[in-house]
Amino acid sequence: MPFRRSSDLPRQSCVLLxxxxxxxxxxxxxxxxxxxxxxAPGTDTPATVPDEPWRADRFYFETSLNNIHFHYDPxxxxxxxxxxxxxxxxxxxxxxxxxxxxxxxxxxxxxxxGWRYRPLPELQPLYLKVVAGIVHGYHGQYRDxxxxxxxxxxxxVLPSLGYCVSRVCSEVVVIGGAGLLFTVGVxxx
Numbered sequence: 001m002p003f004r005r006s007s008d009l010p011r012q013s014c015v016l017l018x019x020x021x022x023x024x025x026x027x028x029x030x031x032x033x034x035x036x037x038x039x040a041p042g043t044d045t046p047a048t049v050p051d052e053p054w055r056a057d058r059f060y061f062e063t064s065l066n067n068i069h070f071h072y073d074p075x076x077x078x079x080x081x082x083x084x085x086x087x088x089x090x091x092x093x094x095x096x097x098x099x100x101x102x103x104x105x106x107x108x109x110x111x112x113x114g115w116r117y118r119p120l121p122e123l124q125p126l127y128l129k130v131v132a133g134i135v136h137g138y139h140g141q142y143r144d145x146x147x148x149x150x151x152x153x154x155x156x157v158l159p160s161l162g163y164c165v166s167r168v169c170s171e172v173v174v175i176g177g178a179g180l181l182f183t184v185g186v187x188x189x
Contacts, residue, residue, distance in 0.1 A: 054125065057189050058087060058189065059088070059189075060169065060188075061185055061188065062084045062183045063084065063183065066079075066182045070177065070179050075104050076103050077102075077104065080100070082099075083099045084100075085097060091116070093114070093116075094114045094116060095113050096131070097110065098110045098112075102137055104138075106137050106138065106139065106140075106142065108138065110133055111133050112132055112156070113131065114129055125165065127161075127164075128159070129159070132155070133155070135155075136154075158174065158176075160173040170182070170183065171185070
């Protein structure tokens with residue numbers, strides 16, 4: 001996977017390494033919490049209840065840490081800017097909106113609906129998420145950089161993989177065929 005510039009390699013590698021370390025630490029915390037769920041003697045109820053606020057919290061806000069483009073383009077912005085919010089209607093369904101600078105530094109917005117799935121019962125903080133909606137903001141010479149862009153509006157589908165530790169979550173978002181976006185966010189009751 002080519003990076004934007006060779007000088008970006010150390011920075012992007014450090015961000016990716018920090019993300020992987022935080023995932024490993026979160027997995028260790030989840031294993032400790034699972035170990036604490038042993039049943040109290042003579043009962044079927046857990047001795048302790050793990051702290052999983054992300055299960056019941058309704059709002060999630062995040063921002064971007066870094067992005068990696070699959071193909072080099074000198075017009076790509078060096079640092080991503082993202083303000084993202086979603087409302088959890090249930091444990092699986094969500095709606096949200098985002099304001100961001102696209103890969104070419106143009107102010108952009110998106111509204112979407114989504115679905116979140118926790119594939120591993122023994123590792124509940126891990127989730128897969130797919131959001132779909134409308135994005136606006138790719139115009140001028142960059143209009144064709146996003147498929148089906150008509151009048152500045154285009155459909156978008158973005159899958160991601162996330163992990164939560166207490167109320168802090170981090171995601172790796174696949175941004176179409178363009179690259180990966182690394183984010184961090186927080187859930188709020």
